[in-house]
Amino acid sequence: MTINQIMSKPGCWLGGGGPLSDIVISSRIRLARNVNGFPFLSRATHTQRSELAGFLRERLESSSFRPDFTYIDVDSLDELGCQVLVERHLVSRQLVEAKGARGVSVSENQNTVVMVNEEDHLRMHVVRAGMQLDEIWSAIDKLDDAIESQVDYAFHPRYGYLTACPT
Template identity: 35%
Template sequence: MLIKNLIEDTHSFWTEGSGNFPEIVLSSRIRLARNLEEFLFNTSNKENSKGVLKTIKDATSNIESLEFFNLEIFNDLERKVLVEKHLISPGHGHNPQNKGILVNKEGSVSIMVNEEDHLRIQCFGSGLVLKDLWQKCTELDDLLEEKLNFAFNEKYGYLTTCPTNLGTGLRVSVMMHLPALVLTRQTNLILRQLSQVGVAVRGIFGEGTEALGNLFQISNQISLGQSEEEIVANVNLIVKRLVDQEQKAREYLLNKSGLLIEDKAKRAYGILTNAKIISSEEAFSLISDLRLGKTLGMVENLEIKPINELFLLCQPAYLQIISGKEMTAQERDIKRAEIFKEILQR
């Protein structure tokens, strides 16, 4: 079953370590918000959302590259794994009634049905690949628009539940690892500057979440008043500037505190391969230290991909899925340590 593989596989688009600037940019995402013209923009209304779900399921049944799943077939733990893999949002997985997901076999396309909007079309890729993803996502959007009546206004563009998504309905997001900017205490100033130019900075799971492991989501805040191409180009430019700032901060640390950074990376490796108990919060910090050391050439005989996989493997729901049972917090901390040792020493 496709979805079973997506849930259990350690592979994810943000662990591949490919694309442009993979040492700093883990992943890119293009998301389009769309609503159906003939239904209320209220996904919490039972009858309304039921009609939306059936309409979208029927309309997409002959798209061979996508498979439809009703979220109600998944248990709470499985839905949390889909959140941890970024295939659905935390809000989408909270209450599964009359909600669905359309995915492709690689997990690089995920369409949430009845999240905040009727459809949230998402295309993912490893590294900084926004232009390629935009092309892929707009082709999928055109295909869906041939089968569904999207709500559109000549003045305001695509109509959405939240005013910030009006117009293009486009959200461009990039997941970045910025440990050097954090260590050199530049993040607060940079984040304030980004907010002034319409760019949002969030934690690993989006709005309202922490930047665990020095992972930050960078995305546009407004989708009205600019074309899709302008939004993509703007975010792409800002991310490249952040990459340049992070690279310079890493060079500074290498020159001024190289021994300290190497010590932190090798201590992280030692703990991750020898500890018996590791909490998720500690895990994120250690993985960040190890990843920085690897990208600076301080950790040998270890590829970037297994380090990226640790960000997924440390997640509580995923740990329980691969263990085949629900676990207490302490049991998860023990299992996490076992898996880290296995991954890093294989």
């Protein structure tokens, strides 16, 4: 999938519909994860960010969910490409305005996204039209498990998953 394909085909969640769509436009769940052995991005050097992006891209492209996803190097996009990703809520403005190696893996239907090197090493989200929190949780939990099977997440027994983002 290219930026042109994203522009020509809106995400399925943008069309409305879904349970309780007269009240709820869409529902989204986000997870943030960091990779054990790499510094948090606020402490990482340019070289470490590049190594991390390459490491994560390899894992994302070989993951079990991969056939439905396309990886996009955000740092190689022009201004229009970045604007499309932000306007479609596929990436954050923080990701496109950051410097250095960063990317995003987007599902074909644009309802599942994994950002690389945003505020945390990985920021994933799943969105659906209407009120579908149970379905979204199931989808993001499977995605998280698929990635975690290939990536050693930074985790503390008392504090849980270690993230830079307090939310």
